[in-house]
Amino acid sequence: MLRYRRPAPGTQPELLHPAYVSSIKRAPTQPLIQLPHTLSETTGPSFSKEVVPPKGFDLTRQHKGEPLGERIVVSGRLMDEDGRPAAHSLVEIWQANAAGRYLHKADQHDAPLDPNFTGMGQTLTDAEGRYRFVTIRPGAYPWRNHYNAWRPRHIHFSVFGPAFATRLVTQMYFPGDPLLEFDPIYNSVPVESARKRLISIFDWATTTPEIALGFRFDIVLRGRNATPMER
Amino acid sequence: MGGETTPSQTVGPYFSIGLGWLNRGDLAHGASGGERVTIRGRILDGEGQPVPDACLEIWQADADGKYAGPGDSQETSPAQGFLGFGRIPTNDRGEFSFTTIKPGSVPGPDGLPQAPHLEISVFMRGLLRRLVTRLYFPNDPANPEDHVLNLVPAGRRATLIARPFAGDPHILEWDIRLQGEHETVFFEC
Numbered sequence: 001m002l003r004y005r006r007p008a009p010g011t012q013p014e015l016l017h018p019a020y021v022s023s024i025k026r027a028p029t030q031p032l033i034q035l036p037h038t039l040s041e042t043t044g045p046s047f048s049k050e051v052v053p054p055k056g057f058d059l060t061r062q063h064k065g066e067p068l069g070e071r072i073v074v075s076g077r078l079m080d081e082d083g084r085p086a087a088h089s090l091v092e093i094w095q096a097n098a099a100g101r102y103l104h105k106a107d108q109h110d111a112p113l114d115p116n117f118t119g120m121g122q123t124l125t126d127a128e129g130r131y132r133f134v135t136i137r138p139g140a141y142p143w144r145n146h147y148n149a150w151r152p153r154h155i156h157f158s159v160f161g162p163a164f165a166t167r168l169v170t171q172m173y174f175p176g177d178p179l180l181e182f183d184p185i186y187n188s189v190p191v192e193s194a195r196k197r198l199i200s201i202f203d204w205a206t207t208t209p210e211i212a213l214g215f216r217f218d219i220v221l222r223g224r225n226a227t228p229m230e231r
Numbered sequence: 232m233g234g235e236t237t238p239s240q241t242v243g244p245y246f247s248i249g250l251g252w253l254n255r256g257d258l259a260h261g262a263s264g265g266e267r268v269t270i271r272g273r274i275l276d277g278e279g280q281p282v283p284d285a286c287l288e289i290w291q292a293d294a295d296g297k298y299a300g301p302g303d304s305q306e307t308s309p310a311q312g313f314l315g316f317g318r319i320p321t322n323d324r325g326e327f328s329f330t331t332i333k334p335g336s337v338p339g340p341d342g343l344p345q346a347p348h349l350e351i352s353v354f355m356r357g358l359l360r361r362l363v364t365r366l367y368f369p370n371d372p373a374n375p376e377d378h379v380l381n382l383v384p385a386g387r388r389a390t391l392i393a394r395p396f397a398g399d400p401h402i403l404e405w406d407i408r409l410q411g412e413h414e415t416v417f418f419e420c
Contacts, residue, residue, distance in 0.1 A: 007236050013359035022357030025277035026409050028417050033382055035418035038339045040350050043302035045316035094249025104245040120249045156249055163302055164290045164350050165420050171240040188359050189238040197237055220237045
């Protein structure tokens, strides 16, 4: 029976991270129970080309005009810990606009909405697990977690991979952002080397002359156990 | 290539922008048979307050116990058009509702059958990782032998079993309590 490896200690956030205030009343208090990997966990939904809008990868072409802000290309590979690509797999993103405002009724930040930017995208990876989005660099924005709290610029990513067990939602950050040091969500990952995997890499190879800077963000899903015994 | 698994981060408060396009509360669509049920409930936080900004994802087999995804090596085919996946947000009152068919039994550890169940991921602001739970069906004769239910302390098992709704046999009620006396059982998947 196929099984997925458990993450190494400290490489995923704890559910209760008091510096992130919203976790205090929402994180379960009882210990989690280890779920054996049965067919229910080793299968997962797959989404066809018919479901995913063909232009969902380009967030700068969803309205009449172009959104304001710095155009960027965000690309990478979706693969597992053993380098096995997650082919034809759904990737969804959402983000703030260049001014740091989300198109959402709950976002009351006093920054302008952009009539030419929704901030949502979706695509399928190719046979090698590669994906590519064209978007604008999101702005930082204040939130009320603590005094003078600002979220670093980030793009939300939602991926499925091959199984229920590989489902992952995360956030991509930008290199050199001075706000990372102060962000409780980014810092909820205890091990620094794991945390840093959330930061994209500036990428000459996808930087497009006269058009856009490129950022690379590879997403790694859990690897599979070769043996049926769980260590 | 490869390396260690990318860390999870919260969906935050604005996930409907990116995830709402796939909201889908009718999982029965495309099913060729099976007993239709509507499952409804609320998500409650540590103070008993409803959670209006959460989202559930359901993954389930069809009435014959077959999963629609590519990973199911059982020899039967899933019902044509049956996806087995649903994404359901909570509303302003922290309520959710979806309609589906009761799945069949799927093999568990050592090939023994599992009791019919739904796999459920829970996402919301405040959760740095998704929560994983299961929903089981009331009075199913296979529940007492279910391997996963039997991993759960007896006093907490009831949090995983939906309750029949008096007055309509096709409605089940099931609340998710994040904390407190009747905290729902969550799994490390």
